[in-house]
Amino acid sequence: MGSRVDPDFSLHIVAIPFPGRGHVNPLMNLCKIIAMERPEFLITFVVTEEWLGFLSSDAKPPANLRFGAIDNVIPSELIRAKVYVDFLEAVHTEMEAPVDRLLDSLAPPRASVIIYDLFLSWVVGIGSRRNIPVACFWPQSPTMFSLAFHYQLLLVNGHVDADLAEKGDEVVDYIPGVSSILVKDLPPPLIHGKHLGPAMRSLLLDAISAAQEAQYLVFTSVADLESAAIIEALRPKLKTPIYSIGTAIPNYFPIPTQEPDYLTWLDAQPASSVLYISQGSFLSLSAGQLEEIVAGVCESGVRFFWVARENAEWLRERGGGGEQGLIVPWCDQLRVLRHRSVGGFWSHCGWNSTKEGAFAGVPFLAFPIALDQFTNCKQIVEDWKIGWKVKKGCDKDGIVRRREIAQLLRRFMGSDECNESKELKRRAKQIGEMCRQSLEGGSAKHNLLQFIQDISRNCNNT
Incomplete structure (x- = not known):
């Protein structure tokens, strides 16, 4: 050109x-x-x-x-x-x-x-x-x-x-x-x-x-x-x-003048009540694991905003969305992460998502799949102390089951009664401020x- x-x-x-x-x-x-x-x-x-x-x-x-x-x-x-x-x-x-x-x-x-x-x-x-x-x-x-x-x-x-x-x-x-x-x-x-x-x-x-x-x-x-x-x-x-x-x-x-529809939904949610879910754009979860995550998220009762580039319709068919959450094929991820209603980030731990979540000051639920994601997960959880691993106890098939996921989400997104979750949020805000400075x-x-x-x-x- x-x-x-x-x-x-x-x-x-x-x-x-x-x-x-x-x-x-x-x-x-x-x-x-x-x-x-x-x-x-x-x-x-x-x-x-x-x-x-x-x-x-x-x-x-x-x-x-x-x-x-x-x-x-x-x-x-x-x-x-x-x-x-x-x-x-x-x-x-x-x-x-x-x-x-x-x-x-x-x-x-x-x-x-x-x-x-x-x-x-x-x-x-x-x-x-x-x-x-x-x-x-x-x-x-x-x-x-x-x-x-x-x-x-x-x-x-x-x-x-x-x-x-x-x-x-x-x-x-x-x-x-x-x-x-x-x-x-x-x-x-x-x-x-x-x-x-x-x-x-x-x-x-x-x-x-x-x-x-x-x-x-x-x-x-x-x-x-x-x-x-x-x-x-x-x-x-x-x-x-x-x-x-x-x-x-x-x-x-600059932020675009036209507001996407999903921001209207986020604006209507209470502060720090929404879990943002993204598993990335290149590698995929197994169908069995994805089924368990969908079921666990629904069972937890936690509000969620799920970006699924390839599986949006599939997720809706399996009960995702409705009043509990919103499923979209794409979004401005950093803008969503910085929204006042978002209180956590379920992430595959790709480096770009890791940086954006740290900058936004939100705690992570880390679910790496491949490549550098395992190493980034380790940094999020152990070095920076701003996240928890999702995949700890797995069955013989290597799949985290819905009940365990539901319990984890309730604890992670729950009230201030959980001191561990409270400390995670405090640390995430501290890291976000460090990035901005x-x-x-x-x-x-x-x-x-x-x-x-x-x-x-x-x-x-x-």
Whole structure:
């Protein structure tokens, strides 16, 4: 998309996200933040034609943030069919050539720097060939990055491909800067490869290696909350400067004038009475577990707001909704989490949801499914102490049953008589305030401005 641009832009950033919702959103948020901080920068956000269609319905971006589109080289049916290994392979092998061609077709000014999702490791090669500096954007937690970076330590200590029944409760306390963690709470693709097989592990390790050749490394985390010790442990081992820029969530952006219908429902509920439920957009629960959750939520009597991208109608058919709750296929998650009526967050613990829940200051019920979610769950429950695990006692099928779920929800969303629940809410509000202070003028804001200053200075010197 090579339309003419203002030749007076002082710097041109090209941003390339991995084509998944949990990757596109945070990089887009970072680009919006930079665009508003520095209106003299031009930002081109590169997506497939399919993703361009999705994003066109979102709020209008700043005037200096534009889209560049490549062909739909990744078959969308791979996502619908949940063929994740083939999807990863297509991203790794099919995107590079059209992105390279797009860079040739962009109208002046020439790209000054490329910000890329770490999983697109081939971008480092593009930058090297074109003599364009690259900034690696890590969309997961610094803890996850450090675990992957120190993979050899996990290997030599016998915690890779270990039998979780035998070694799951062993303590991993030898990763520099990372708090002690049980083997069973490590990210599955890294330690046993059962989910997505060896392809995901290989992709991750290759991407971590390539990131060390980038000129900048950007984390979306609040240093005071999670990453300060990790980053200090990584700095001597990486020649790449690290910037922990905060949560990179859309709290900066104007609220649309048109109020969605679901906000009317939330407005009518008592303060802190609604449980917000979301299991993410990429991986799914088993049908059996989902049946038990629906039944447990209904049996609990707790008010709920459930976002179910694929199963909204199915949930309604099984008794969800009605006067007790609302089921929708999509919502502005951060806006819902910050609503006065929402008092808790049932989450799959994806990193974006983890950041948004922490920022909103709501306590979690953690139900991880795969990937980095187990590690994020551990941080929520044990390190930050702002959540409870749902999946504790399970039957032989590995399913949490409806009665246990109902009892947990009543305790979690109940009155102040439960001191444990009361402390959870107090701690969640404290963490939320810490996140907001960091973004408004603390370490995250400082790191963000330093990153912008460094790319500007270095690009102008070349």
